[in-house]
Amino acid sequence: MAADVARPAKLGLCVACHGDTGISRIPGTPHIAGQDEIYLRKALTEYRDGRRHGGPMNAAAGGLSAADIDALAAWYAAQRWPAAAEGTP
Amino acid sequence: MAADVARPAKLGLCVACHGDTGISRIPGTPHIAGQDEIYLRKALTEYRDGRRHGGPMNAAAGGLSAADIDALAAWYAAQRWPAAAEGTP
Numbered sequence: 001m002a003a004d005v006a007r008p009a010k011l012g013l014c015v016a017c018h019g020d021t022g023i024s025r026i027p028g029t030p031h032i033a034g035q036d037e038i039y040l041r042k043a044l045t046e047y048r049d050g051r052r053h054g055g056p057m058n059a060a061a062g063g064l065s066a067a068d069i070d071a072l073a074a075w076y077a078a079q080r081w082p083a084a085a086e087g088t089p
Numbered sequence: 090m091a092a093d094v095a096r097p098a099k100l101g102l103c104v105a106c107h108g109d110t111g112i113s114r115i116p117g118t119p120h121i122a123g124q125d126e127i128y129l130r131k132a133l134t135e136y137r138d139g140r141r142h143g144g145p146m147n148a149a150a151g152g153l154s155a156a157d158i159d160a161l162a163a164w165y166a167a168q169r170w171p172a173a174a175e176g177t178p
Contacts, residue, residue, distance in 0.1 A: 028127040034170065038117040052141065081123065081170045 005078040008071035013060045022076040037077035044069045094167040097160035102149045111165045126166035133158045 011020070018024055022033030032040060046052035047061040048069070064072070100109070107113055111122030121129060135141035136150040137158070153161070 024125060028125060028131065030125055030128040031123065031170075034120065036113060036117060036119055039119045042117065081120075 005074050006071065008068065008075050010064060010068045010072060011075065013064075014072065014076075017056065018076070021079045022081070031081060032076045033079035034081035035077055037073050040073035040076055041069055044072060094163050095160065097157065097164050099153060099157045099161060100164065102153075103161065103165075106145065107165070111168045111170070120170060121165045122168035123170035124166055126162050129162035129165055130158055133161060 017026055017029050018032050022031060022035070024031050043052065044061050044064060045066075047054055047057040048064050050058065061069075106115055106118045107121055111120060111124070113120050132141065133150050133153060134155075136143055136146040137153050139147065150158075
Protein backbone atom coordinates (compact mmCIF):
# COMPACT_ATOMS: atom_id res chain seq x y z
CA MET A 1 0.00 0.00 0.00
CA ALA A 2 0.98 3.58 -0.47
CA ALA A 3 1.79 4.04 3.19
CA ASP A 4 4.55 1.44 2.96
CA VAL A 5 6.35 3.03 0.03
CA ALA A 6 8.63 6.04 0.42
CA ARG A 7 7.63 9.15 -1.49
CA PRO A 8 10.08 9.34 -4.43
CA ALA A 9 12.46 12.27 -4.60
CA LYS A 10 11.53 12.83 -8.24
CA LEU A 11 7.76 12.56 -7.82
CA GLY A 12 7.46 16.25 -8.66
CA LEU A 13 8.25 15.45 -12.28
CA CYS A 14 5.14 13.31 -12.56
CA VAL A 15 2.37 14.94 -10.61
CA ALA A 16 1.32 17.68 -13.00
CA CYS A 17 -0.07 15.06 -15.38
CA HIS A 18 -0.46 11.85 -13.36
CA GLY A 19 -1.20 13.30 -9.93
CA ASP A 20 0.29 12.24 -6.63
CA THR A 21 -1.75 9.06 -6.72
CA GLY A 22 -1.62 8.19 -10.41
CA ILE A 23 -5.13 9.26 -11.34
CA SER A 24 -4.83 11.42 -14.44
CA ARG A 25 -7.05 14.44 -14.81
CA ILE A 26 -5.94 15.05 -18.40
CA PRO A 27 -7.75 13.17 -21.17
CA GLY A 28 -5.25 11.06 -23.12
CA THR A 29 -2.93 10.69 -20.15
CA PRO A 30 -2.96 7.21 -18.68
CA HIS A 31 -3.95 6.41 -15.14
CA ILE A 32 -1.01 4.68 -13.47
CA ALA A 33 -2.31 4.07 -9.95
CA GLY A 34 -1.94 0.42 -9.12
CA GLN A 35 -0.33 -0.28 -12.48
CA ASP A 36 1.94 -3.29 -12.83
CA GLU A 37 5.29 -2.31 -11.33
CA ILE A 38 7.41 -4.14 -13.90
CA TYR A 39 5.49 -2.41 -16.69
CA LEU A 40 6.01 1.00 -15.07
CA ARG A 41 9.77 0.43 -14.78
CA LYS A 42 9.90 -0.68 -18.40
CA ALA A 43 7.92 2.32 -19.61
CA LEU A 44 10.04 4.84 -17.70
CA THR A 45 13.26 3.23 -18.86
CA GLU A 46 12.13 3.20 -22.48
CA TYR A 47 11.06 6.85 -22.30
CA ARG A 48 14.37 7.80 -20.69
CA ASP A 49 16.38 5.95 -23.30
CA GLY A 50 14.36 7.21 -26.27
CA ARG A 51 13.02 3.77 -27.16
CA ARG A 52 9.48 4.92 -26.53
CA HIS A 53 8.16 8.30 -27.57
CA GLY A 54 5.59 10.09 -25.49
CA GLY A 55 5.90 13.84 -25.83
CA PRO A 56 6.53 15.19 -22.33
CA MET A 57 7.51 11.78 -21.02
CA ASN A 58 10.86 11.77 -22.78
CA ALA A 59 11.82 15.07 -21.20
CA ALA A 60 10.43 14.11 -17.81
CA ALA A 61 12.25 10.78 -17.72
CA GLY A 62 15.44 11.97 -19.37
CA GLY A 63 17.36 12.59 -16.16
CA LEU A 64 16.14 9.67 -14.08
CA SER A 65 18.55 7.18 -12.58
CA ALA A 66 17.67 3.50 -12.27
CA ALA A 67 17.03 4.13 -8.58
CA ASP A 68 14.68 7.00 -9.40
CA ILE A 69 12.78 4.76 -11.79
CA ASP A 70 12.53 1.98 -9.22
CA ALA A 71 11.20 4.44 -6.64
CA LEU A 72 8.61 5.97 -8.98
CA ALA A 73 7.40 2.60 -10.26
CA ALA A 74 7.05 1.31 -6.70
CA TRP A 75 5.16 4.43 -5.66
CA TYR A 76 2.57 4.38 -8.38
CA ALA A 77 2.16 0.60 -8.33
CA ALA A 78 1.30 0.90 -4.63
CA GLN A 79 -1.43 3.49 -5.11
CA ARG A 80 -5.09 2.54 -5.18
CA TRP A 81 -6.97 2.90 -8.42
CA PRO A 82 -10.56 3.89 -7.80
CA ALA A 83 -13.13 1.74 -9.52
CA ALA A 84 -14.00 3.15 -12.93
CA ALA A 85 -17.32 4.51 -11.76
CA GLU A 86 -15.59 6.83 -9.36
CA GLY A 87 -12.20 7.23 -10.98
CA THR A 88 -12.95 8.18 -14.56
CA PRO A 89 -15.41 10.67 -15.94
CA MET B 90 -19.96 0.77 -17.34
CA ALA B 91 -19.12 -2.53 -18.97
CA ALA B 92 -22.75 -3.51 -19.38
CA ASP B 93 -23.35 -0.52 -21.68
CA VAL B 94 -20.51 -1.29 -24.09
CA ALA B 95 -20.79 -3.92 -26.80
CA ARG B 96 -18.29 -6.76 -26.60
CA PRO B 97 -15.76 -6.05 -29.37
CA ALA B 98 -15.49 -8.51 -32.24
CA LYS B 99 -11.71 -8.56 -31.86
CA LEU B 100 -11.60 -8.94 -28.08
CA GLY B 101 -10.18 -12.45 -28.54
CA LEU B 102 -6.87 -10.89 -29.61
CA CYS B 103 -6.47 -9.23 -26.21
CA VAL B 104 -7.72 -11.59 -23.57
CA ALA B 105 -4.81 -14.01 -23.31
CA CYS B 106 -2.69 -11.26 -21.77
CA HIS B 107 -5.10 -8.55 -20.60
CA GLY B 108 -8.11 -10.68 -19.71
CA ASP B 109 -11.72 -9.99 -20.58
CA THR B 110 -11.81 -7.21 -18.04
CA GLY B 111 -8.35 -5.69 -18.45
CA ILE B 112 -6.76 -7.10 -15.33
CA SER B 113 -3.45 -8.61 -16.37
CA ARG B 114 -2.29 -11.81 -14.74
CA ILE B 115 1.13 -11.61 -16.40
CA PRO B 116 3.83 -9.57 -14.62
CA GLY B 117 5.03 -6.80 -16.94
CA THR B 118 1.73 -6.61 -18.79
CA PRO B 119 -0.24 -3.47 -17.97
CA HIS B 120 -3.66 -3.48 -16.44
CA ILE B 121 -6.00 -1.64 -18.81
CA ALA B 122 -9.34 -1.86 -17.02
CA GLY B 123 -10.76 1.61 -16.64
CA GLN B 124 -7.83 3.11 -18.49
CA ASP B 125 -8.26 6.46 -20.22
CA GLU B 126 -10.08 5.76 -23.49
CA ILE B 127 -8.14 8.31 -25.55
CA TYR B 128 -4.87 6.83 -24.31
CA LEU B 129 -6.02 3.31 -25.22
CA ARG B 130 -6.94 4.39 -28.76
CA LYS B 131 -3.59 6.12 -29.14
CA ALA B 132 -1.65 3.11 -27.86
CA LEU B 133 -3.45 0.65 -30.14
CA THR B 134 -3.03 2.91 -33.16
CA GLU B 135 0.66 3.39 -32.47
CA TYR B 136 1.19 -0.34 -32.04
CA ARG B 137 -0.71 -1.05 -35.25
CA ASP B 138 1.27 1.51 -37.21
CA GLY B 139 4.67 0.51 -35.79
CA ARG B 140 5.20 3.81 -33.98
CA ARG B 141 5.28 2.03 -30.64
CA HIS B 142 6.99 -1.28 -30.08
CA GLY B 143 5.61 -3.78 -27.64
CA GLY B 144 6.46 -7.31 -28.66
CA PRO B 145 3.15 -9.15 -29.06
CA MET B 146 1.20 -5.89 -29.27
CA ASN B 147 2.44 -5.07 -32.75
CA ALA B 148 1.25 -8.41 -34.09
CA ALA B 149 -2.00 -8.28 -32.15
CA ALA B 150 -2.87 -4.78 -33.34
CA GLY B 151 -1.54 -5.17 -36.87
CA GLY B 152 -4.85 -6.04 -38.47
CA LEU B 153 -7.15 -3.75 -36.51
CA SER B 154 -9.36 -1.22 -38.26
CA ALA B 155 -10.10 2.16 -36.72
CA ALA B 156 -13.52 0.81 -35.76
CA ASP B 157 -11.93 -2.21 -34.07
CA ILE B 158 -9.65 0.11 -32.10
CA ASP B 159 -12.56 2.31 -31.06
CA ALA B 160 -14.49 -0.73 -29.88
CA LEU B 161 -11.60 -2.19 -27.91
CA ALA B 162 -10.69 1.12 -26.28
CA ALA B 163 -14.31 1.70 -25.29
CA TRP B 164 -14.58 -1.82 -23.87
CA TYR B 165 -11.53 -1.69 -21.65
CA ALA B 166 -12.11 1.91 -20.59
CA ALA B 167 -15.54 0.84 -19.36
CA GLN B 168 -14.27 -2.01 -17.19
CA ARG B 169 -13.81 -1.65 -13.46
CA TRP B 170 -10.31 -1.70 -12.09
CA PRO B 171 -10.23 -3.31 -8.67
CA ALA B 172 -8.49 -1.34 -5.99
CA ALA B 173 -4.81 -2.22 -5.82
CA ALA B 174 -5.23 -4.26 -2.64
CA GLU B 175 -7.49 -6.70 -4.40
CA GLY B 176 -6.37 -6.34 -8.00
CA THR B 177 -2.62 -6.79 -7.90
CA PRO B 178 -0.53 -9.36 -6.10
